[in-house]
Amino acid sequence: MTSSTxxxxxxxTGAVGGRVAEQLHAAGIPLRLVVRDASRAPRFEGGAPVEVAEASYRDTDAVRRALEGVxxxxxxxxxxxxxxxxxxxxxxxxxxxxxxRHLVYTSFFGAAPDAVFTLGRDHFATEELLRASGLGFxxxxxxxxxxxxxxxxGEDGVIRGPAxxxxxAAVARADVADSAVAVLRDVLRDGPISPHVDAVYELTGPEALTLAEVAGLVSELGGRGPVVFHDETIDEAYASRASYGAPPWQLDAWVSTYTAIATGELARTTPDVERLTGHPPLSLRTLLEGARAPQPGADPV
Structure with missing residues (x-):
């Protein structure tokens, strides 16, 4: 791979992809931003060239054009x-x-054909597609x-779910983006001999919290008043979400967000964020404290 491509x-246009693009541009790496709506693509001043291409994933002709030369x-x-x-x-x-030649993909920690979190099964299926594609990933x-x-x-200050x-061991989006940038820069430099080729990393925060502990931190630092956790039964969880009129697959995903936590599948912490980025992962407390801190140029409260 060459640094000129x-x-x-x-x-x-999202939080993770936007941060990845921003950091790569700051590093002087030419970019092609593949977005569904070019008017929403981030704008960067000066530095390496930034191209914008419109394509949705299912439009294979548009994707091929968008990725030509990449x-x-x-x-x-x-x-x-x-x-x-x-x-x-x-x-x-x-x-x-x-x-x-190489795709870096945002998968899910519990990716498996029988993952409790139902959308984790989609991610496993996608990883299998990548393995079968012949691409490095x-x-x-x-x-x-x-x-x-x-x-x-919810608006009533209650986290409800059968957890x-x-x-x-939730991970900050910033740490996911930083990890992606580290991998992309290494693969760009080393190409097919990179240790990231056909590698899987599990990105977590520094600690595993119960939702009661999450509620306590949000109560303390979230700036919205008291928050508590209510442990629903599975039947209660489906019933409390039925009014949204969501299709069955989405209801299953919502409820399994909590049942996946209950089973312990998401409790393990790993060193992979620090391994990739060189810095420790952010905790929920640090995220909440940062959200409350005055931002540069903002009026003090």
Whole structure:
């Protein structure tokens, strides 16, 4: 791989993909941002060239055009849907046909054909597609995002779900992005001899918390008043979400978010974030404290 060819970044309008693109650009690496809506693509001033290409994962012709001349790409998993694996399959095949040599993919910590978190099965199926594609790949198996945990609480300040006293080693989105950047830069430099080729990393935070502990931290630092955890039964969990009118696959995903925690599948912490980035992963407390801190240029409260 050469430093003159652009690195493709999908999901650049989101928190993870946007941070990846920003850091690669700051490092002087040419980019091609593959987005569904070019008007929403981030803008960078000066430095290495940044191209923008429009494509959705299922539009294989558009993906092939978007990835022409690209050898290395960051593939953020598609939005949750009933046919997400088919979208991923279309993108991977188009990437292979366009000449991409290596994909870095955001997978899930519990990826397995029988994962309790039902969407983890989609990620496992996608990893299998990558293995069969002939492309080099790196799977970043992210635990649940720590940034999302405060939003599990409803407007009444209650986190509801059948998680029991299970623990989750949630990872900050910033640490996922930093890990992806480290892998992309190494693969760009080392190519097929990189140790990241066909490698799987499990990205977690520094600690595993119960949802009662999460509620305590959000109560203390979230700035929204008291938050508590209510341990629903599985039947209660389905009933409390039925009013949203979501399809069965989505209800299963919502409820299995909590049952996966209950089983302990998401409790293990790993050193992979620090191994890849050189810095320790962020804790939920640090994230919440950072959200409360005055931002540069902001008026003090």
């Amino acid at each position: 652009p690195v493709a970044v999908t999901g650049a 050898e290395l790409a960051f593939m953020v998993s598609a939005a949750e849907s009933a046919d997400r694996v088919a979208e991923h399959a279309a993108f991977i095949e188009a990437a292979r046909a366009s000449g991409v 790196t799977a970043l198996r992210d635990n649940f995002y720590a940034d999302f945990l405060p939003y599990l609480a 029991r006293d299970g623990r989750v």
